[in-house]
Amino acid sequence: MFKWYRDSQVCIAYLADSTPIDDLGHDKQNAARMNALSWATRIPLDDLCYFRPGTRDVHEKMMWASTRTTTRIEDIAYCLIGIFDVSMTIAYGEGKRAFYRLMEAIIHRCGEWQIMAWAGQPSADSAALPESPRCFRQLASHPDSSTGSGECEQKAWRGDRNYVITKRGLQLRLILECTRYGQCTVGVVDYWCYNTSGEGVLKPSQDHLCLLLRMDPFDPFAEWQKVQTADLLTVSTDVEVKEALTTVWL
Incomplete structure (x- = not known):
């Protein structure tokens, strides 16, 4: 419905007792209503006004x-x-x-x-x-990939920007790191990329989002499967790590 009205040549709506959106913050009653709406919807006030x-x-x-x-x-x-x-x-x-x-x-x-x-x-x-x-x-707050002190840092991005749903499942590229638990592997999602060479970088003193993955070792045709967890998983490193990216289907 939003598209229907947005793309119409003429759209007329009657709003009784309405206030221009620019004036909402200047009227105490309207400001209270907007704050209440923000609290109820969990949407920040600025996003409500300029969404x-x-x-x-x-x-x-x-x-x-x-x-x-x-x-x-x-x-x-x-x-x-x-x-x-x-x-x-x-x-x-x-x-x-x-x-x-x-x-x-x-x-x-x-x-x-x-x-x-x-x-x-x-x-x-x-x-x-x-x-x-x-x-x-x-x-947790993450450094934005578009900021940095050097030119190379400014050209970096985080994670696979071309993941896609296919017949085999969700296809995406991860850094895979084996764990001490044998069948389980950690797939790092938000590694840093500086080029298209097929490598990702984990930076020290940063929490990196990861997925816990498992594969049946006795099935030659097995694919990686995401293991259900109650909370987000993160990994960190003390030194910069550069690893090859692996394409998985989940």
Whole structure:
């Protein structure tokens, strides 16, 4: 509906007792209402006033919706269609698959590594994707890849920006590090990249988001599988580490 009205040549709406959005902060009563709305929705006040729909800052927007409840299971996905400015059919009766389809639509247009910052119950359609917005967890602050002291630092980015859902599962590139637990491996998500050479860098004194992965050693055709965890997992290193990237399908 948002697109319908946004793209119309003429759109007329009658808003009784409305106040121009620029004046909301200058009226105490309206300011109180906006603060109450911000508190209820968990959306920062600035984002309420100057919100732009789209697939940027997906993790932050999912955190806004992480405590949202709906009468119908499907509506937890359908109510986010406008926020992310994606298109998907409405099909009541599909249950939790609606959120999986929403994630599919978002991933088709998004390249942010923070979308992997979730824990808890996975989707029944893919162990690599969350069941609902409630699975998203708060991230510690990370240095932005666009800032730095040197020219090389400014050209860096973090994580795989070209992950995609395929018939084999969610395809993405990770730094794989073996653990002491044998069958389990850690896949680092937000490594630093400085070029397209196929290598990632882990910087010292930084927490790096990672996935716990497992593979059946007795199955020659086995793929990596994401292991369910209750909280986010991070790793850190005392020295700079440069490792080759591995493509996995989850």
